[in-house]
Amino acid sequence: MSERLMEKLSILADAAKYDVSCSSSGSSRKNENKGLGDAKGVGICHAYTEDGRCVSLLKILLTNHCIFDCAYCVSRKSNDVKRAAFTVQEVVDLTINFYRRNYIEGLFLSSGIFKNADYTMERLVRIAKKLRQEHNFHGYIHLKAIPGASDELLKEAGLFADRLSVNIEMPTEQSLRLLAPDKNRKDMIAPMKYLKGAIEENREDKKIFKKAPLFAPAGQSTQMVIGATPENDRQILWMANQFYDKMKLKRVYYSGYVPVSNDNRLPAIGTPVPMIRENRLYQADWLLRFYGFEVDEIVNEENPLLEMDIDPKLSWALRNLQLFPLDINKADLSLIMRIPGIGVSSAKKIVAARKFSKLTWDHLKKFGIAVNRARNFVTCQSDVFNRRDWLPSQIKDKILQAGKSKYSPNFSPQLKLF
Amino acid sequence: MVTVIYDGTFEGFLTAVFEVYEYKFSSVNITTKERFQQNVFNNHHESLFNEEKAARVWKGLTAKISAAALSQLYKAFLSEETGMEDILLKYIQYAFAKKQTIESDYSNAAVLTVIQTAKKVYREKHRMEAFIRFQLTGDGLFYAVCQPDFNVLPLIEKHFKSRYADQRWLIYDSKRKYGIYYDRFKVETVQLSFDEKTNNGKNIQIMLDEKELLYQQLWQQYFKSVNIVARKNTKLHIQHMPKRYWKFLPEKQSDAFR
Numbered sequence A: 001m002s003e004r005l006m007e008k009l010s011i012l013a014d015a016a017k018y019d020v021s022c023s024s025s026g027s028s029r030k031n032e033n034k035g036l037g038d039a040k041g042v043g044i045c046h047a048y049t050e051d052g053r054c055v056s057l058l059k060i061l062l063t064n065h066c067i068f069d070c071a072y073c074v075s076r077k078s079n080d081v082k083r084a085a086f087t088v089q090e091v092v093d094l095t096i097n098f099y100r101r102n103y104i105e106g107l108f109l110s111s112g113i114f115k116n117a118d119y120t121m122e123r124l125v126r127i128a129k130k131l132r133q134e135h136n137f138h139g140y141i142h143l144k145a146i147p148g149a150s151d152e153l154l155k156e157a158g159l160f161a162d163r164l165s166v167n168i169e170m171p172t173e174q175s176l177r178l179l180a181p182d183k184n185r186k187d188m189i190a191p192m193k194y195l196k197g198a199i200e201e202n203r204e205d206k207k208i209f210k211k212a213p214l215f216a217p218a219g220q221s222t223q224m225v226i227g228a229t230p231e232n233d234r235q236i237l238w239m240a241n242q243f244y245d246k247m248k249l250k251r252v253y254y255s256g257y258v259p260v261s262n263d264n265r266l267p268a269i270g271t272p273v274p275m276i277r278e279n280r281l282y283q284a285d286w287l288l289r290f291y292g293f294e295v296d297e298i299v300n301e302e303n304p305l306l307e308m309d310i311d312p313k314l315s316w317a318l319r320n321l322q323l324f325p326l327d328i329n330k331a332d333l334s335l336i337m338r339i340p341g342i343g344v345s346s347a348k349k350i351v352a353a354r355k356f357s358k359l360t361w362d363h364l365k366k367f368g369i370a371v372n373r374a375r376n377f378v379t380c381q382s383d384v385f386n387r388r389d390w391l392p393s394q395i396k397d398k399i400l401q402a403g404k405s406k407y408s409p410n411f412s413p414q415l416k417l418f
Numbered sequence B: 001m002v003t004v005i006y007d008g009t010f011e012g013f014l015t016a017v018f019e020v021y022e023y024k025f026s027s028v029n030i031t032t033k034e035r036f037q038q039n040v041f042n043n044h045h046e047s048l049f050n051e052e053k054a055a056r057v058w059k060g061l062t063a064k065i066s067a068a069a070l071s072q073l074y075k076a077f078l079s080e081e082t083g084m085e086d087i088l089l090k091y092i093q094y095a096f097a098k099k100q101t102i103e104s105d106y107s108n109a110a111v112l113t114v115i116q117t118a119k120k121v122y123r124e125k126h127r128m129e130a131f132i133r134f135q136l137t138g139d140g141l142f143y144a145v146c147q148p149d150f151n152v153l154p155l156i157e158k159h160f161k162s163r164y165a166d167q168r169w170l171i172y173d174s175k176r177k178y179g180i181y182y183d184r185f186k187v188e189t190v191q192l193s194f195d196e197k198t199n200n201g202k203n204i205q206i207m208l209d210e211k212e213l214l215y216q217q218l219w220q221q222y223f224k225s226v227n228i229v230a231r232k233n234t235k236l237h238i239q240h241m242p243k244r245y246w247k248f249l250p251e252k253q254s255d256a257f258r
């Protein structure tokens, strides 16, 4: 019996791993009545895969049987792979036993679609319900909302899960039509909209009645596959921004396409995963969410692609040299955050510390700031700023030579591709 | 130069700080009994833990710096780094000397060191919350061994207590030779004495629950399956999971007991 379980786990974890989201943060679920677990605040990565990704949740499919045939997916109907399905009880037991040993923060459950959307969704919800009600489990639960599932089931899902996600998969409708003919965009947007409404309503209720039940306290997220289709970074970031703005999503994940098919609509097997691009998209996403940047400042009509050899913030700064140098002892926090080499927390340190004394390069170094990078964009106490006549390309070269990008040793051969 | 010697506990250290003021020592360093090396050129003063003195220093600090800064002080102390007591003393003296709060004066060397050290200790605390792996024993105890870089058990207690409220657990620091034990009601600091049956705790396999190995193997299988070979990045992997932690992680004991 244990061998069969082992096999199921290997098939259904393998099939689930292409969903990159593994976040377990942002919830507010507390342990109550001496139950098991909690899911408050920061998530924990209990391990890291050999490719360096965070392992926080038990991320599995309930089954990889699927009636759909999405070209980019290993579980597609037409693919010749071994199929398996967990029972409800097996998923519950694995979750509880892994959790008790401190292997995981909780469960991320997704599934291929068997029979129909509601039938599948009902099983996912049943597992979450069992964990919460029979095992008094307060750990993190992320459920995939199956496109086309009914509002009633989504509502129930929200009552037991911390986070729900509907993957949009492709950045544009055309790509979706091309690669996932059984799916339509409307079926994906509808549950997102429903969840947005239900989450907002719940947050209002919570303000009035503290005891109102939690509803998806960690909000909803989505994922786009990158590099399987020809969309440029501007289209992708524009789309992501729409999700943050209009759907109030907590996170948009970008998943570099891992070739799993010889389908000629897609990059061939063996094509490298676009990891640098994926990383640059996350950096750009970060700038949107935490640094007060607008999409247009990062990518626009003239520059629709993110630069691969430098990060998007440096790229922006080089295009806007007229704004620099900034005086570290005077400039606004919002501007200091925009200086290449200075992150949000260093920027805050600078603003706090300059109340006590005029800051010098020595201070900045001790704060852990990438001084080499920042030097080209700021002036300090007792500093001769000598960049004035340099061209953006010269600064870029200087920075590139000084600090090797953390990707260059590993992935430089892939650069040709972009 | 006077060396003030204390017992190594945080309260003992606060007492020592009190006595630096009480005896008006001006050129002074503070160190533990363990680390103290008799030196003919130096005077030394042995400070004995005194609850009232310690409390007075703590109370005085409470009036000068925020709760967050107090916790940074404590964390920096738990780093057990050589010379940390002297830096903490400088920090405290600076805090008492100034009217306004000094906790965000990153341009002051002592303040910055305390903040940075506290951050390192916090990172280790967070790592322990991530990398502790319990094994279930036959009598229902979840048992874990660790060797954290800093003395972080006092910091992780709360996390494990609220998370595993319904199970008995024990986390043992085999470097510092003490553990914390939760009996479903309260957490206590404990010393362990291992017996021969387990070869001084090295061989606890025989004490384990019958299903324990199955779950370890399932976890290993899971860890293997989620890896995406096409994305392999060993450097990043090791940066996140430094090798010194591996011996306590079942997922890194590949196939050892298959």
Ligand code: SF4
Binding pocket: A066, A067, A068, A069, A070, A073, A074, A075, A076, A077, A111, A112, A113, A180
């Ligand atoms: S519906 Fe989901 S599981 Fe099925 S083929 Fe499409 S992406 Fe894969």
